[in-house]
Amino acid sequence: MSGTKGSSDDLRSEFDRLDGDKDGHITLEEFRAYYSKANKDDTAISKAFAAIDSDKDGLVTFEEFQRAYKD
Ligand SMILES: [Ca+2]
Numbered sequence: 536m537s538g539t540k541g542s543s544d545d546l547r548s549e550f551d552r553l554d555g556d557k558d559g560h561i562t563l564e565e566f567r568a569y570y571s572k573a574n575k576d577d578t579a580i581s582k583a584f585a586a587i588d589s590d591k592d593g594l595v596t597f598e599e600f601q602r603a604y605k606d
């Protein structure tokens with residue numbers, strides 16, 4: 536069914552999982568809710584979020600998310 540070449544599709548589904556209310560961007564709250572299930576500590580989560588949120592507006596768009604994974 537889905538091939539291995541669709542890496543942006545994988546990112547898209549990862550993004551959708553993080554975007555709990557499906558409004559098209561990830562807030563720190565959503566990010567935290569997702570990663571706290573994975574037993575990550577809060578400081579690490581906040582740092583990771585800040586690193587992805589390149590324009591520091593407190594929201595991670597799919598574009599920013601994509602950029603973060605390409606680097
Ligand atoms: Ca959201």
Ligand SMILES: [Ca+2]
Nearest residue numbers: 588590592594
């Ligand atoms: Ca942003």
